[in-house]
Amino acid sequence: MGETEEVRLLGVWFSPYAIRPKIALRLKSVDYDYVEEDLFGSKSELLLKSNPVHNKVPVLIHNNKPILESLNIVEYIDETWNASGPSILPSHPHDRAQARFWSAFVDDKWFPALKAAAITKSEEAKEKGMKEVEGGLLQLEEAFVSISKGNPFFGGEAIGFMDICLGSFVGILKAREKLKGEKLLDESKIPFLCKWANEFLSDDTVKNVVPEIDKVVEFLGELEVRAQSAVSKT
Amino acid sequence: MATGDVKLIGSWASVFVMRARIALNLKSISYEFLQETYGTKSELLLKSNPVHKKMPVLIHADKPVCESNIIVQYIDEAWSSYGPSILPSQPYDRAIARFWAAYVDDKWFIALRSILTARGEEEKKAAIAEVEERTDHLEKAFIDCSNGKPFFNGDHIGYLDIALGSFLGWWKVVELDASHILLDETKTPSLFKWAERFCNDPAVKPLMPETAKLAEFARKLFPKPEA
Numbered sequence: 001m002g003e004t005e006e007v008r009l010l011g012v013w014f015s016p017y018a019i020r021p022k023i024a025l026r027l028k029s030v031d032y033d034y035v036e037e038d039l040f041g042s043k044s045e046l047l048l049k050s051n052p053v054h055n056k057v058p059v060l061i062h063n064n065k066p067i068l069e070s071l072n073i074v075e076y077i078d079e080t081w082n083a084s085g086p087s088i089l090p091s092h093p094h095d096r097a098q099a100r101f102w103s104a105f106v107d108d109k110w111f112p113a114l115k116a117a118a119i120t121k122s123e124e125a126k127e128k129g130m131k132e133v134e135g136g137l138l139q140l141e142e143a144f145v146s147i148s149k150g151n152p153f154f155g156g157e158a159i160g161f162m163d164i165c166l167g168s169f170v171g172i173l174k175a176r177e178k179l180k181g182e183k184l185l186d187e188s189k190i191p192f193l194c195k196w197a198n199e200f201l202s203d204d205t206v207k208n209v210v211p212e213i214d215k216v217v218e219f220l221g222e223l224e225v226r227a228q229s230a231v232s233k234t
Numbered sequence: 235m236a237t238g239d240v241k242l243i244g245s246w247a248s249v250f251v252m253r254a255r256i257a258l259n260l261k262s263i264s265y266e267f268l269q270e271t272y273g274t275k276s277e278l279l280l281k282s283n284p285v286h287k288k289m290p291v292l293i294h295a296d297k298p299v300c301e302s303n304i305i306v307q308y309i310d311e312a313w314s315s316y317g318p319s320i321l322p323s324q325p326y327d328r329a330i331a332r333f334w335a336a337y338v339d340d341k342w343f344i345a346l347r348s349i350l351t352a353r354g355e356e357e358k359k360a361a362i363a364e365v366e367e368r369t370d371h372l373e374k375a376f377i378d379c380s381n382g383k384p385f386f387n388g389d390h391i392g393y394l395d396i397a398l399g400s401f402l403g404w405w406k407v408v409e410l411d412a413s414h415i416l417l418d419e420t421k422t423p424s425l426f427k428w429a430e431r432f433c434n435d436p437a438v439k440p441l442m443p444e445t446a447k448l449a450e451f452a453r454k455l456f457p458k459p460e461a
Contacts, residue, residue: 053337053371062326065326067326067329067333068329068333069332069333069336072329072332072333072336073329075328075329075332076325076326076328076329079325079328080325093308093311093312094294094297094299094308094312096307096308096311097299097304097305097307097308100301100304100307101299101300101301101304104301104304105285139285
């Protein structure tokens, strides 16, 4: 290439969505500047300028051009640095469609259900929500077995698109287990996904990218306190 | 391409099904269209999309592909040497197209739909204001993406044109329902002209349902609450 590539990533340390481009950039051995946004403070000028529609992280800025939405960013990284590292998306069109389908399932159905169940004050809604989350994990277990074909990852021997998508939430699941005793990664129910989760966390491209579980536990606890004090103020 | 090889489960009225059909037309792929009956879901649909039980489902060589935008990308990739490219060629332009297509589904369509489901004038007015604001964003997106050309994708219709354009039939129906113009020639002139070009494209024209027929269907789908 020859020219100096300017690659910047705007994120917050806690965000599973911001973890995704970090892993992708690691897979492709791309150097970048990381800018930590203030989660509870004001958003930086750069963020507001780069993402005027949603004002959200992550944002990848490549040679002054902003790319938005975590999975979009991962695909962009895969396509732009296609000669470097493993392919993040599978090569066959049907496998690519599968990867996109399951990642849409995780982002549009599964994680929103977990978030809603975590926030709700209604015991009934929480129970119903958690059932949906567990059901989703069973579906993902089945998908993993079919897609991985005996390999350690959805992507095969190396981490791929779907691993990045679902894997970015593993930290939260483990943290919630410590904080709430909520055992979603249950070896008796989803043995393959549990094994996959540990493989994912110990992979070289992931190890120093995902935050430490104890830090996440502390953060989740803090979030809860803030939410409760906000309620008591109204 | 043998017809037996490609099937599409869908309905004439569905925006999402239309996306898949436009893409297949662009690639000149012949397919068997399996029309679902309103109110029921066929065995094949339930078997091919057990997770969401929704159309469209593309079945190619017995393998199902679900979710309209994923199907469009699949069609572009599986038949990459047929017809024009549906996704732009440059990674950055592809990222932009995907971003705005997601915006159409996650933000714009939700606002449009809430006009139909609004209870009372206040709610309807608020929904209309939201649609107008979001359509304004899409006008700016069009100017940026098209770069002076007739479509979001340039010279030919592409991924983002399909994502938004497939709503044009319903867009008109919602306008009638709300008695309020939602694609305004003076407020969003570029989109207004684009809409006409899109509807006249040979890949789209035979698929766009008649407004009256769609409006009648809309009354079934979104019955008005008793006064």
